[in-house]
Structure formats: structure tokens, C-alpha cells
Amino acid sequence: MWRKILAFLLIVCGVGAQGRGLALAEDMDLYAQSAVLMDADSGRILYEKDGSAKLPMASTTKIMTLTVALESGNLDDVVEVSKLAASQPDVQLNIRTGEKYLLRDLLYSLMLESHNDVAVAVAEHIGGSVEGFADMMNQKARDIGAYQTHFVTPNGLDSDEHYTTASDLALIARYAIQNEKFIEITNTPSYSFSDIDGGRSFTVNNKDAFLNQMDGAIGIKTGFTGKAGYCFVGALKRDDRTFISVVLACGWPPHKTWKWADTQKLMQYGLDNYEYRHISEDGKTFDPVSVKDGQIPTVDLRMEKQDLNLLMRPDEQVNVEYEVPDMLEAPVEEGTIVGNAQYYVAGELYQVTPIYAAGSVKKIDFCWCLDKVLRKFLNCGGELL
Structure with missing residues (x-):
């Protein structure tokens, strides 16, 4: 007793x-249907709005894609583009079947401009197939404690079995930003590279407007599909405090800016109220x-x-x-x-x-x-x- x-x-x-x-x-x-503000240090949720609702997350998926790639791949690996990778829908880098690239270069393309073809090329190289890489993503999610998350693709294109929650996605982001290379890639304003043969050159530019909206912003990733709506995972470090925000289903066209407004509101709430x-x-x-x-x-x-x-x-x-x-x-x-x-x-x-x-x-x-x-x-x- x-x-x-x-x-x-x-x-x-x-x-x-x-x-x-x-x-x-x-x-x-x-505006978001689901939102979370998390203390990155402790993992404690400071605010949530339907934070446990299972929803599609579009290209915020690539937070996990990059995490698995950094942990399981070698940045100097040579990645050969498959027919499947080259056939992915927009947004694309427009890589071509048979071309070869350094993994490190593709990871900047993956995160700065969210290229779907690059995500599949990376997944096939590291996991052997899209399905094999999805298994790695799902195992990492379980390791992190994101038990209400299931990945099917490395790029976040709509699928009934591809979903997360705002709470889980905040946990995944919390884990991801502990990797210095992750922060380096996602905070890079612009990056230039070419294929191994030097026949084609590219410059990718960071599409994360939040990096310039609040002092201390450190990322992380935007997303949009017709099913998911606008999504964004943000991180902000100011003094000794680090916050992570997640907004899912934050409007549909033409309301592209709602995700920035919600993110700033969440971050400001954290800054104003928590010490x-x-x-x-x-x-x-x-x-x-x-x-x-x-x-x-x-x-x-x-x-x-x-x-x-x-x-x-x-x-x-x-x-x-x-x-x-x-x-x-x-x-x-x-x-x-x-x-x-x-x-x-x-x-x-x-x-x-x-x-x-x-x-x-x-x-x-x-x-x-x-x-x-x-x-x-x-x-x-x-x-x-």
C-alpha cells in the first residue's frame, strides 16, 4: 500500500x-488551426491551440529529412539522381536523371528552397529507397518521442498516412536545432553549387522570411500543400531563452502571410511572459x-x-x-x-x-x-x- x-x-x-x-x-x-509554443531548453509546452490534432505538415517534413541525412549520411557523399527523383512535382531544382551532386550541396537546396526532387534524391541515397528512408524518419521520430507522427515521403507531399501534430513537430524541431550543421544550413541566406561534372550551376536563396522579422530568429522551415495549407516551424533565441513555434493549417491562398503573423505573436508572448x-x-x-x-x-x-x-x-x-x-x-x-x-x-x-x-x-x-x-x-x- x-x-x-x-x-x-x-x-x-x-x-x-x-x-x-x-x-x-x-x-x-x-489564424492557425493548430499551434504550439515550446521552451526549447526543457521541452515544456508554454502555449497550445489544438496541439495534439493530427494534421498534414507539408514541407516542414524536411526538418526530419535534414536531421536523418546529417546523422546517417556523409556530407562528401556523391548522390546520383534517379528517374523517380527527377520526376517529382514542383517545387523543383530540376535535377536530371543520372546527374551527380555532393550531398552537402543538395541539403542546402532541400532547406533553402524546399526542392522536392532533391528530397527524394537524398532519401534514396541514404535509405536505399523512399520507403527505406521513411522507415528511418519514423524510427527517429519515435526516438525523439514524437509518437503521433508518421512519415511516408521525405518532401511532405500530401498523403493520407503522412501526418504529425504541432506538439510532435515542436519536439522534432527542438531535437534538430541541437545540431550545429542544421542551424548553419537553415540560416544561410544564399548558397551556390554545381553538379560533380561542373556542367550545371545553381544558386539557392533562403525563403524563410522569419529570419529577418525578429531579432534572434534562427529558422526553421516553411511548408505548403493544398491539403496542409500554410505551415511554419520557427525558432528564436534571445539572451538565455530559446523558443520553438509551430503553426499548422495557417490559412490557404491568398493568405500567405498569416503564418508570419501567428509566429511573431507566439514568440512575442513567450518573450513578454516567461523568464x-x-x-x-x-x-x-x-x-x-x-x-x-x-x-x-x-x-x-x-x-x-x-x-x-x-x-x-x-x-x-x-x-x-x-x-x-x-x-x-x-x-x-x-x-x-x-x-x-x-x-x-x-x-x-x-x-x-x-x-x-x-x-x-x-x-x-x-x-x-x-x-x-x-x-x-x-x-x-x-x-x-
């Missing part, structure tokens, strides 16, 4: 929010726990010191719930996890920290019982024959 000790241990300020940034942002008027706050918990003590059939009756508990550095609003609070057992059963090994501390930020579970047994307790056995009897006998003045 477990006993739950509810402790409002760390009252930061005020009465607490009602979850995920909605208390101050409930009147945020966004880092240090939360520290040291010296937490627990009552000893009884040990059934133990050679000693109780065992102490311990928990590691906790230091949290979180982006929080002034009205948010941290609450902690402790779960520890009423009784343990011998044997108990020192260091065994026997409970946990659950940290809630604005009503949302943020972190679970283990609570350990601080010592070992052996189980009562025949030898222990015999030793106890003999000791008692001797202490009473008895003699052994």
Missing part, C-alpha cells in the same frame, strides 16, 4: 495557471519505512538534490507530490527505487524523480533466528553443553 503525501512545497507565486500557458494567452487570436526561475530542493527528509520480515524493522529513504531552472510565468507555481510506501518487504537493497517525487508546473507533470532506499535490510532467516536465540540465552546466564 502506498501513501501519497501531497506537499505544496515550492509555491513560486500566485494561485497557479490552468495548464500550458492558457491563463494569459487564452485570448491569443491565431527563468531557479527552483531548488535540498535536505528533503522522509519518515523511516517499516520492513516486513526484515532483520531490522525500518529503512531510511533518500532523494537526490533537485535543481530546476525553468522558464515560468509570474503566476505559475511548482507543486510536488511524493509517493512512498507504507511498508517494504525484505530483502531491501540499498539504492533500490521505492518511490518517487512528481513535480508539477502549472498543473502539468514536468518531472518524476526517484526516491531510494538509503540502506539494506536482510530478510529474517533460520541462521538469524538461531543467532538471536543463542544471544538471548547467553545474556540470561545460560551455558552451552
Whole structure:
């Protein structure tokens, strides 16, 4: 039987929010059908609007395409263009069957101008086929924790089985921007290259207008299809704060600029309302726990010191719930996890920290019982024959 000790241990300020940034942002008027603002450091969602809705994501797909390519490919690899790659619909670089390019050059084309033919050429080179590369994308999504995402193509063209959520896409972007080469490519204003033979030359220009709209903008990727509408994943780093925003289904033609307006509104909300706050918990003590059939009756508990550095609003609070057992059963090994501390930020579970047994307790056995009897006998003045 477990006993739950509810402790409002760390009252930061005020009465607490009602979850995920909605208390101050409930009147945020966004065009997007689905949107998320995330703290890139912790992965905590600061605001969402239908953030768990499964939707197509168009060319924001290429965030994962680039991530897998950087991790699984060699930038100096030579990529040969297949007939399938050359036949992809616009937007195209217009590469031709049989041409060869350096992988590093194609990755700039992939991200700066979102070329669909290049995405397939990259996918076939690294994954052996589009299907093989999609398997790699899906595995990486699971590794990241984006469990409501499924990739079919490397370019994001419409498919019923190709979807994500704003929350998942923010997680994917959070992972992606930890790669310095990813940031270097997506922040490049213009890039020139040629095929291996030097017969054709290209210059690709960055189409991410957000890079010039707010100080500290660091990307990331636009997208549009008839099914997905306008989409954008943005990132902004200012001082010690880094935010990720996602807007999906953010209007259809002629409303191309709505995604920029929504992104700026989300980022400004984060800048205006969230500052880092240090939360520290040291010296937490627990009552000893009884040990059934133990050679000693109780065992102490311990928990590691906790230091949290979180982006929080002034009205948010941290609450902690402790779960520890009423009784343990011998044997108990020192260091065994026997409970946990659950940290809630604005009503949302943020972190679970283990609570350990601080010592070992052996189980009562025949030898222990015999030793106890003999000791008692001797202490009473008895003699052994």
C-alpha cells in the first residue's frame, strides 16, 4: 500500500495557471488551426491551440529529412539522381536523371528552397529507397518521442498516412536545432553549387522570411500543400531563452502571410511572459519505512538534490507530490527505487524523480533466528553443553 503525501512545497507565486500557458494567452487570436509554443531548453509546452490534432505538415517534413541525412549520411557523399527523383512535382531544382551532386550541396537546396526532387534524391541515397528512408524518419521520430507522427515521403507531399501534430513537430524541431550543421544550413541566406561534372550551376536563396522579422530568429522551415495549407516551424533565441513555434493549417491562398503573423505573436508572448526561475530542493527528509520480515524493522529513504531552472510565468507555481510506501518487504537493497517525487508546473507533470532506499535490510532467516536465540540465552546466564 502506498501513501501519497501531497506537499505544496515550492509555491513560486500566485494561485497557479490552468495548464500550458492558457491563463494569459487564452485570448491569443491565431489564424492557425493548430499551434504550439515550446521552451526549447526543457521541452515544456508554454502555449497550445489544438496541439495534439493530427494534421498534414507539408514541407516542414524536411526538418526530419535534414536531421536523418546529417546523422546517417556523409556530407562528401556523391548522390546520383534517379528517374523517380527527377520526376517529382514542383517545387523543383530540376535535377536530371543520372546527374551527380555532393550531398552537402543538395541539403542546402532541400532547406533553402524546399526542392522536392532533391528530397527524394537524398532519401534514396541514404535509405536505399523512399520507403527505406521513411522507415528511418519514423524510427527517429519515435526516438525523439514524437509518437503521433508518421512519415511516408521525405518532401511532405500530401498523403493520407503522412501526418504529425504541432506538439510532435515542436519536439522534432527542438531535437534538430541541437545540431550545429542544421542551424548553419537553415540560416544561410544564399548558397551556390554545381553538379560533380561542373556542367550545371545553381544558386539557392533562403525563403524563410522569419529570419529577418525578429531579432534572434534562427529558422526553421516553411511548408505548403493544398491539403496542409500554410505551415511554419520557427525558432528564436534571445539572451538565455530559446523558443520553438509551430503553426499548422495557417490559412490557404491568398493568405500567405498569416503564418508570419501567428509566429511573431507566439514568440512575442513567450518573450513578454516567461523568464527563468531557479527552483531548488535540498535536505528533503522522509519518515523511516517499516520492513516486513526484515532483520531490522525500518529503512531510511533518500532523494537526490533537485535543481530546476525553468522558464515560468509570474503566476505559475511548482507543486510536488511524493509517493512512498507504507511498508517494504525484505530483502531491501540499498539504492533500490521505492518511490518517487512528481513535480508539477502549472498543473502539468514536468518531472518524476526517484526516491531510494538509503540502506539494506536482510530478510529474517533460520541462521538469524538461531543467532538471536543463542544471544538471548547467553545474556540470561545460560551455558552451552
